[in-house]
Amino acid sequence: MIHERIRPFNTRETYPEQNLDNDLCQAVVARGTWVFLRGQVAQDLDTRESLHIGDPSAQTAKARPEWVAEIEVTAVIPE
Secondary structure, X not given: OXXXXXXXXXXXXXXXXXXXXXXXXXXXXXXXXXXXXXXXXXXXXXOOOEOOOOOHHHHHHHHHHHHHHHHHHHOOOOO
């Protein structure tokens, strides 16, 4: 396998109010050592409300745990 998709999802299910049908994922592991993360934002996952508008520090604090979780799921160890 050349790459592995981590936590795949389809926009048809994620955004039912929009006319979308795309297969996406939260991260991709390529060649076993390269990890590409989907952009993470400070967002309430239940309401889809954007959080901490105008406060980049608070936005980062909210999004960072998502980055860490995605990297941990990949089981790739940084060099």
